[in-house]
Amino acid sequence: MTFLRCIGCGRDHPLQEIRYECEACSNLLEVTHDLDALKRQRDGASWRRLFDSRLGAASGIHQSGVWRYHELILPDLPADRVVTRPEGNTNLYRSARLERESGTASVHIKHEGENPTLSFKDRGMTAGVSFARFIGVDLVACASTGDTSAAMAAYAAQAEGMRGVVVLPRGKISLEQLSQPIASGALTVSLPADFDTCIRLLREVCRRRPVYLLNSVNPVRIEGQKSIAYETAQQLGWQPPDWVVVPVGNAGNISAIGKGFFDLHALGLIERVPRLLGAQPEAAAPLARAHREGYRERVRVKAGETAATAIRIGDPVSYDKAVAAVRRSNGAFLSATEPEIMDAKALVDATGIYICPNSATAVAGFLKARRDGIIGAGDRVVIVATAHGCKFSQATIDYHGGRQDGVVPARANRIIELDADAGALERFLSSPAAATSGKVAP
Amino acid sequence: MTFLRCIGCGRDHPLQEIRYECEACSNLLEVTHDLDALKRQRDGASWRRLFDSRLGAASGIHQSGVWRYHELILPDLPADRVVTRPEGNTNLYRSARLERESGTASVHIKHEGENPTLSFKDRGMTAGVSFARFIGVDLVACASTGDTSAAMAAYAAQAEGMRGVVVLPRGKISLEQLSQPIASGALTVSLPADFDTCIRLLREVCRRRPVYLLNSVNPVRIEGQKSIAYETAQQLGWQPPDWVVVPVGNAGNISAIGKGFFDLHALGLIERVPRLLGAQPEAAAPLARAHREGYRERVRVKAGETAATAIRIGDPVSYDKAVAAVRRSNGAFLSATEPEIMDAKALVDATGIYICPNSATAVAGFLKARRDGIIGAGDRVVIVATAHGCKFSQATIDYHGGRQDGVVPARANRIIELDADAGALERFLSSPAAATSGKVAP
Secondary structure: OOEEEEOOOOOEEEOOOOOOEOOOOOOEEEEEOOHHHHHHHOOHHHHHHHHHHOOOOOOOHHHOOOHHHHHHHOOOOOHHHOOOOOOOOOOEEEOHHHHHHHOOOEEEEEEHHHOOOOEOHHHHHHHHHHHHHHOOOOEEEEOOOOHHHHHHHHHHHHOOOOEEEEEEEOOOOOHHHHHHHHHOOOEEEEEOOOHHHHHHHHHHHHHHOOEEEOOOOOHHHHHHHOHHHHHHHHHOOOOOOOEEEEEOOOOHHHHHHHHHHHHHHHOOOOOOOOEEEEEEEHHHOHHHHHHHOOOOOOOOOOOOOOOOHHHOOOOOOOHHHHHHHHHHOOOEEEEEOHHHHHHHHHHHHOOOOOEOHHHHHHHHHHHHHHHOOOOOOOOEEEEEEOEEHHHHHHHHHHHHOOOOOOOOOOOOOOOEEOOOOHHHHHHHHHOHHHHHOOOOOO | OOEEEEOOOOOEEEOOOOOOEOOOOOOEEEEEOOHHHHHHHOOHHHHHHHHHHOOOOOOOHHHOOOHHHHHHHOOOOOHHHOOOOOOOOOOEEEOHHHHHHHOOOEEEEEEHHHOOOOEOHHHHHHHHHHHHHHOOOOEEEEOOOOHHHHHHHHHHHHOOOOEEEEEEEOOOOOHHHHHHHHHOOOEEEEEOOOHHHHHHHHHHHHHHOOEEEOOOOOHHHHHHHOHHHHHHHHHOOOOOOOEEEEEOOOOHHHHHHHHHHHHHHHOOOOOOOOEEEEEEEHHHOHHHHHHHOOOOOOOOOOOOOOOOHHHOOOOOOOHHHHHHHHHHOOOEEEEEOHHHHHHHHHHHHOOOOOEOHHHHHHHHHHHHHHHOOOOOOOOEEEEEEOEEHHHHHHHHHHHHOOOOOOOOOOOOOOOEEOOOOHHHHHHHHHOHHHHHOOOOOO
16 A cells, blocks of 8 residues: 655655645655565565566566566556656666776766656656546646656656646746747746746646646655666666765755665665765755754755756755655765866766766766765765756857856867868877867776 | 678678778678578577567677677677667657558657667667777767767767767857767867868878778668667567658668668568658658659759758768668658648657657658558558757747748647736636647647
8 A cells, every 4th residue: 555654744645635745744745655565575586586577578568667666666556557658778887987087996877868858857757647647637737947847748748638737937948948848739838937936826726726736846756766776776786886876956866766775675675775975066055065064954045056957956845855865875965066067077978978967966976975085995886867968068068168157177178170171181180189189088 | 701792883892991982883882791691590580589588688788779689780790899888779659649640550650869869870880880999990080960970979989999080061060069079079170161071071081091981971880770670670579560761861771771671581580571761851852853753863952951951961872772772672752841841740749759850751751651642541650760859959949939931830839928826827727728729639
């Protein structure tokens, strides 16, 4: 039996109620599984065999890197209600370059930008939209401007009879951010208001009408995102790393990944839980400050400018969940500066793995934690990249061209201008400059 | 024994020579496998079982949707020389919407935009860059401005000791097109010249120095791209469709897909070869004209403006290969207008599957072939989408906003502007307008 438990007072609510906060104390809710029943169903080795047997499934929902773990995600949701692309099955890249750069035994990048809409949000949305369909809702909504609206709109479009609604602050959205929900046929509503007002108005409407809210307060999305932990563990032969590093904005994803590893441990699929490292840009680092201050009180900050726009959040919605997960894992939060973030992005990009500035915050956080000795030389590390670099072309070009405010690029790959002459091109390719320019060893 | 055979005079050359055209007659070369030896090795059922047994491989090159078929791609290339992400394993989406729209029994979209660098070019580049490494070349080059340079730069970056060189016409490239090779650390050389001059100068250099040219004249890339046919057939349980529809520019991809299906048929993995339909934008449709004229003579045109920029080619490099493959399959070439292309894109995008204008040319071509009765109501059809919609945000936004020259959008999803008021939002969501605006049934 799966239900919604308040993370504050512990009160339980039925899973199938449309509800985002506790009736009694207004805290966040968490989908809670009957782990004892799951333990009685199979032991850890048997769960591992079951999930391994589904790798390479030729049809059905087990093709998905989320629904391969159906019993641990939303066990009561029938397979024929699931809306799936399939998603997940993203590459886990070993990065020899980051191992050498940092002097660390093993470093992998889990590239969630390889999902269908190019971010990890697809994992949460396949769960959220499937659940909406299951409980008979035909309108789903969110007030995001980036990856969330892209994923929600795509999954709503795929679900027969479902409609997606995206609420946007007028004039605050770039054309690129608009393109995905508009393409997916979502009802795209623009309000003369800031983002906070948009989400507040949308929540008001969702309280009064059967519109299912898929912003990050939604507890069902977290269940889909947990699969990042499951899939990573499975790709490593169920030998989890020592550390998992995650970029942190609204803090839903690190909460989900933590929950995923705690599930696996409780059910005996893995022997220990990795330590979680949450990385924030210095411009918006409330959790990093809370960590330094021993979590004495809830920290809220006013977010400053950062290239990591998706995690530019001063007062994270899932603050409490994230703190609980990180502390329970004996982990940490830290922050990285803008040059650290963009230099880290250039380092990883130059190995052919193209990541976004948000993901690069995790890479920079890893490098800092390694320098500070938080992460040790013998440790095995997985860094979660959350979106594809192709969603952030301008930031990439600005960095390499030296046009990013406040950043002197340490790893710029500059364009070489030559005459239109084969001899000139040949001479240049033979020159020492050609051998080194912009080059980062893999 | 695998070698390079001239498609004109049939002369053979050793595979390991760096060579892009026939020594005798300057025609294109084709990698030619010893199909008789492969037949003696296994029968069709045994090949199918072998490839099926590799689905879901947890490690090694068989994880790749290209190298799963190693024996049919580059059998003499040792596994430890292969540079792979892995790539491939892209979704084959069944499109109920296109089936209803066209009245066709079965329509699937093979979404090659779900490759790591977001286009089908990754399949050719894993072959091309691996082969370059095998023969000891450390400089690989191309003169492309779009998906080709993105893929080449990423694979060169991944190969230890390899360097990628991208040659670009100065001032003709958008920032977005630049972002991927610069990010990947490719040596990015800009010349004051047009594209044709860039490729001519680069070919001159490649004749004189050990620089391996990875433009579409390269016959090894085709071997990787063949895997689109293999993977599609495997995903359909080795029951190939009646038609495979492919967007055609330089015509390398339709040649490769044709070669892939002919291989499978020769080796007994499939019982018949699907008919190939090549789709071109009307603004650049030499092959569609050649088809109408019965292939009497080679057609060259001056390419006009089209949103399908990747296939805006008036004189395709792989013209002869493509004509041979399409005629042998009893297929056809046709063309689609700009409104047909962009309306087809909107139709598919609105089902949550985000494609580029080049891919949409194939969708429009399919719809036209179905209307004209070339494709029948009972046929099973696979449409190949070549790149992700996220590489073409501006084209998407321009279409839906009615700002694309010469196109009145039939399926525009317009932004709804409301007051910042929960009541207004609630009333709008209850209105008939909300139920239909921008909506396309899945």
